[in-house]
Amino acid sequence: MTPLLSVQNLTTEFTVESGVLRAVDSVSFDLHAGEVLGVVGESGSGKSATVLSALRLIPQPPAVIRGGEVWFNGRDLLQLSERELKRVRGRDISMIFQDPMTSLNPVLTIGQQIAEVLEAHDRDLSGREVVERSVELLDSVGVPDARNRLKQYPHEFSGGMRQRAMIAIAMANTPSVLIADEPTTALDVTIQAQVLSVLEKSRTESGAATILITHDLGLIAEMADRVVVMYAGRVVESGPTDEIFNSPKxxxxxxxxxxxxxxxxxxxxxxxxxxxxxxxxxxxxxxxxxxxxxxxxxxxxxxxxxxxxxxxxxxxxxxxxxxxxxxxxxxxxxxx
Amino acid sequence: MSNQALLTVTDLEKHFEQSKGAFSGPSSPIRAVDGVSFEIGKSTTLGLVGESGSGKTTTGRLITRLLEPSAGSIVFDGADITELSRTELRPIRRKMQIVFQDPFASLDPRMKVRQIVEEPVRYSTDVGSNERRSRVMETLEVVGLNPDHAERYPHEFSGGQRQRIGIARALIVRPDLLILDEPVSALDVSIQAQIVNLLEDLQEEFGLSYLLIAHDLSVVRQICDEVAVMYLGKIVEFGTRDEVYESPTHPYTRALLSAVPISNPRLRGTRDRIVLKGDIPDPANKPSGCDFHTRCYMAADVCRSDPPELEDSTSEGHLVSCHFAETIVKENNQDTKGKDK
Incomplete structure (x- = not known):
């Protein structure tokens, strides 16, 4: 089976005062349609740097992508023009970050931010269609009173509600790949449970293949089909979740x-x-x-x-x- | 237990006044801690669990009088310290020390490790300078740091090592009680385990009592003898570790426990996740009746009108503040019977 997304020998370096630091060191893994791939590691293991590099979202400089290939739909994302890549990000591949306060725009309403994503990928949508689709999206992630909430700004949302709005934005164009980077880490336990069940619902309904980046082995045990374990910028182990937990190598x-x-x-x-x-x-x-x-x-x-x-x-x-x-x-x- | 309690806290309250500006009229205070009572015995660990805004950190600060209580009393080692002056408090503060969550923020970056650890005994008259120096070295070793590193600065250490420095600073005065405020939540899991093991070893070696303030229920289970679950400034459930974890009796505790991710994929589907609705209410604007009723899956009319008391639900001091405690106890009993078969 051809993987949906295939990362091969991806290498990213940072030049810092004391030398060159290889944050991502020949990382390879495949993501198959419909699966949840867990990427687990501690701070500095390179798990976030890997996916940010794969989507060329990592700030360059200071980072430099030294090499590798990222195959998606028959194209290498590292070779695409910025314009082509933008079409892929947001339509085919979308991301949910840990801290929705920094990834949502504070001066735009939630409705404007959902509309932005919807319109970017379908210019023929009428204003009314955009609103209806936005209400539907917020509704599906369990934001109560969705129609009125569209007019509110991120600071008027609680942490859990912001993360739901992020999920709604990420799912707006029914992506085939969803990348969730520590999606619940900043949240309290009971809110974490809410967001997880929303994420799980959106994921199963859309059938999006998911890369779940986390330091929390519990989340991995709960959600992932396969796991990639990272240490010091490299993949040190990968395999089916059950094997990773019950016969680690x-x-x-x-x-x-x-x-x-x-x-x-x-x-x-x-x-x-x-x-x-x-x-x-x-x-x-x-x-x-x-x-x-x-x-x-x-x-x-x-x-x-x-x-x-x-x-x-x-x-x-x-x-x-x-x-x-x-x-x-x-x-x-x-x-x- | 009460005759050997090291710390007894009774009906502790802390209200924060909010200033809303001149034209908004009087505002209701935030009742951050709203009638909290508990005891900590010698060489035992009490876990104070709750989400953000539950009042657990404020409780820790009140006990050490870093914050002044609005009401209630704190008895430490047989003496009421609620009303003591700063000078009178000084010798007592040495017996109870705080270890903070963030080892990056709580260490002065311009001080060497030796100075940081020495600071609490620097002005004490009963410890001479030679003795101080050897105590610093000794304490560094006790917490698993290399005494050769005493002349280094905090930035030269990793997060785990910095937390060890924080623990050394607390230990050097030879306290009886450590208040551990989220001591491992900023650390990576492999480092977290090192610190958890260290805390357990220190307790055994020095007979320390701990008040562990934490949101991570698995860490609390690992370390604590007794557990108090807080919600909106109140304790809603209290009991021994086994009672609380094996037979959680407050709907909030049950939801919290059910929300913790499983530890092995083979346990998938074995835990019925209770997903609570909504967010934690604004503490300045608490709901009527039971504080938890707005999010509770069992709430009935009585919960909206009458606040429940924290009462013994079974026996053996398992306290629960819920109108439906009896129903849940029955359910729990049936569950355990089911497991036995």
Missing amino acids: HPYTVGLLGSLPKLEGEIQRLVSIDGSPPDLIALGPGCPFYVRCELAGTRSLCSSERPSLEVASSNHLSACHFHDEVESFAQRAGVL
Whole structure:
């Protein structure tokens, strides 16, 4: 099956005072029609930089996209003209960001912002059609009293309502790909639950394939069909969600799972990962996770040679020299 | 428990006046904390859980008198500290310390780590300068920092290490109670686990009591012995960890727990998610009757008119403030029976 969106060897660098930092390092993954692909990682792992680079939304400078291909509908997004790309973004691929306060325009009403997106992609819509479609959209994301709310400004909306409006804008042109970057992180738990169920409803109704970027493994467990785990700008593991959680093939994934306090089952001491993520400017020749890795110990292969992403089992990739040993390592650590 | 309570808070209230300008007439105060009572025993951890605006952080500030209570009393280690003057408070403040959420904002960027950690004992007459220095080194080691790093500045440390510095600063005065205000919510999950483990180790080593203020229910479950759930300035449910997590009895607690994402994809579909309607009401304009009735899926007429009392729902001090507590207790009992079969 041809993937809907295929990212290949995407590499993005930032030039900072102390050197060149590779925020996205040869990242490859496919997104298939209708699926939810979870991209999980901690701050600085490159998960947001990856999708922003893929859509060329990353600010250049300071960032420079060094290489790679992003295939969508038979075209490489990195080669399109800005005008062609604009047509893709917003119509075929749309994004929901973490903080709706910064991604909505404070001086335009919610109605104007929905209309802007609708009109940009269908100039033949009449004013009345735009209003009717906008009411419909706000209604579908559960904003009460939609017709009147269209006349309001973002600051008159609560956090949860703003995020609903963002979803309405993102879904306005029934995109085939939806990218949600930490869509619920800034929200309180009960509001998070509301927004998630709205997102889930919009997604299933439109059938949009979704890239869900999050640091929250719980969200991944809940929503994703497949998972890409990122560390230090690279993909370190990818596979079906059930396998990632129940037979992980990378020690970093094991550490993440062990670090997660749970709401069910016996309470055990958390199995944490020592140390902190590496400085991307001063990466050595070995595996970027090596210094924090208990499985590596003192093995010289890990400190000298960077592992590439290889097939560990069918559909399951791992960038660990010793991926065969990871499952039993996880069991010993009490994570599985 | 009451005879060994380290901290006893009774009917604590904090009202903030809002100024609305000269022509808008009198405005109603925001009742940020509205009659909160609880105890913390020695070497135990109480979790104060709630969403933004629930009053959990304000409660923490009131206990240390960083904010002045509008009403109620705070008894710490047998002494009523509600009315003490700043000077009288000083020795007591040493016994209770706060660790703040944001390790980037709460450390002075121009001070070296040694100075930051030393600060709370710098002017104390009973600790000499040599002793101070060795205590700093010792404390850094206790929280898992390299004493060689004492001469560095905060910006040279990662978020997790900065939180360790914040904990060291709190520990150096050898307190009995730590108020942990969202100590891990700004941290990445792998670092969060390190700090959670550290807090557990410190409690065991020094017999500390914790008041953990947090919105993350999984973190609270990991650390706390007892849990109080707050909504709009009031405690709506209180109980031991097992009582609250295994038999949540306030509709709000049940909704909160159901909203936490699952931890393994194999649990998909096992949790019935309760999605509450609407937003948390404006604390300056609270609803009539039960504060929660505007969002409650069980609300009836009585909830709109009569505020419920925080009462024992079963026994063993599991307190719930809901007119329908009995119904929910029955439901919970049936659920557990169902599980046994």
